[in-house]
Amino acid sequence: MNLGVIGCGKMGSALIGGALRAKLIATQQVWGFDTIAAAVDQFCQTTGAQACSSLKDLADHCDTFVLATKPHQVRGVLKELGHSLAGKPALLISVAAGIRLSALEDALPENVRVIRTMPNTPALVGKGATAYSLGTRALPTDADTAAALFSSVGLALSTPETLLDAVTGLSGSGPAYGFIIIEALADAGVRQGLPRADALQLAAQTMLGAATMVQETGLHPGVLKDMVASPGGTTIAGIAALEQNGLRHALIEAVAAATLRSQELSTL
Ligand SMILES: NC(=O)c1ccc[n+]([C@@H]2O[C@H](COP(=O)([O-])OP(=O)(O)OC[C@H]3O[C@@H](n4cnc5c(N)ncnc54)[C@H](O)[C@@H]3O)[C@@H](O)[C@H]2O)c1
Known part of the structure; x- marks a missing residue:
C-alpha cells in the first residue's frame, strides 16, 4: 500500500502519526499533498513522509488515499482526483463530516472504492472513536485497511451509513x-x-x-x-x-x- 494524504492538517497528520507508530506503514509508503505549502512541509517533517506537488503527483504515487480537507473543499478535490485516477484501482477513505458515500462514489470513477468515516478530536492524542461505513464498491480488505488505520488512533467500529449522523451526535x-x-x-x-x-x-x-x-x-x-x-x-x-x-x-x-x-x- 502507498498511502496519499489529501489535506495535511490536524486529522490527516494524526492518522498518519498513528499508522506510523503502529507500524502499519513505513514512511517510504506515505505521501502528502496540501494546497498550503507550509502545511505539507510541516507534515513531512513530523512524519517523514514525501511531499507531492499536486493531486496528480499524489495519484501517480499512491493507491490508497485519506481525504482530510474540510467538507466544503471536497467537491473540488474529487473532481481533480477523479481525472487523475481514471482506470487505476484505488481506495479513498474520507474523514470529511457530512459528505455521503453516494456523493463520493458519484464524483469518482468506478475503479475507485470508497469508505466514509466519522472520527473525533481525541484521535489527535491516540484516543479517538471512529465509525466507518463501506461504499458499494469497497472490498472486505478495504474494511480491514480502515479498521487498522483508525484503530491506530483509538477505537474503530464498522457501522451502516444510516447511523453516521447518530455517531456524529454521540462520539x-x-x-x-x-x-x-x-x-x-x-x-x-x-x-x-x-x-x-x-x-x-x-x-x-x-x-x-x-x-x-x-x-x-x-x-x-x-x-x-x-x-x-x-x-x-x-x-x-x-x-x-x-x-x-x-x-x-x-x-x-x-x-x-x-x-x-x-x-x-x-x-x-
Ligand atoms: N479535527 C477533528 O477532530 C475532526 C474530527 C472529525 C472529522 N474531521 C474531519 O476532518 C477533516 C479535516 O479536518 P481538520 O481538523 O484536519 O482540518 P485542517 O484545517 O486542520 O486540515 C485541512 C487541510 O486541508 C488542506 N486543503 C484545503 N484544500 C485542499 C485541497 N484542495 N487539496 C489538498 N489540501 C487541501 C488545508 O490547507 C488544510 O491543511 C474535515 O473534513 C473534518 O470534517 C476532523
Whole structure:
C-alpha cells in the first residue's frame, strides 16, 4: 500500500502519526499533498513522509488515499482526483463530516472504492472513536485497511451509513460534552474550596478512570455505579442530586440535537 494524504492538517497528520507508530506503514509508503505549502512541509517533517506537488503527483504515487480537507473543499478535490485516477484501482477513505458515500462514489470513477468515516478530536492524542461505513464498491480488505488505520488512533467500529449522523451526535460531538462535564466538576470542586489546578486534575482523572473501568472490566456502567454507591453514603447523595437536575436527560437531548443538526448539514 502507498498511502496519499489529501489535506495535511490536524486529522490527516494524526492518522498518519498513528499508522506510523503502529507500524502499519513505513514512511517510504506515505505521501502528502496540501494546497498550503507550509502545511505539507510541516507534515513531512513530523512524519517523514514525501511531499507531492499536486493531486496528480499524489495519484501517480499512491493507491490508497485519506481525504482530510474540510467538507466544503471536497467537491473540488474529487473532481481533480477523479481525472487523475481514471482506470487505476484505488481506495479513498474520507474523514470529511457530512459528505455521503453516494456523493463520493458519484464524483469518482468506478475503479475507485470508497469508505466514509466519522472520527473525533481525541484521535489527535491516540484516543479517538471512529465509525466507518463501506461504499458499494469497497472490498472486505478495504474494511480491514480502515479498521487498522483508525484503530491506530483509538477505537474503530464498522457501522451502516444510516447511523453516521447518530455517531456524529454521540462520539463526534461527545468530546465537547466531556469537556463541559470536566469543567463543571472542577468548578464544583473550587466551590467546595479546592484549588483550581487540583480540582481540574481530579475531575479529568476521575472521568478518565471511570471510562477506563467501563472499558477494562466490561461491566455495565450501572453495575459499576451501584458498586460505589453505599447505602446512605456520599455517592448516592450526589447521584440523587444529578437525577433531580436532569443530567441523564440533558445528555440524551444533547445527542438528539447534534444528530439532527448532522442530518441537516449532510451535504451533496
Ligand atoms: N479535527 C477533528 O477532530 C475532526 C474530527 C472529525 C472529522 N474531521 C474531519 O476532518 C477533516 C479535516 O479536518 P481538520 O481538523 O484536519 O482540518 P485542517 O484545517 O486542520 O486540515 C485541512 C487541510 O486541508 C488542506 N486543503 C484545503 N484544500 C485542499 C485541497 N484542495 N487539496 C489538498 N489540501 C487541501 C488545508 O490547507 C488544510 O491543511 C474535515 O473534513 C473534518 O470534517 C476532523
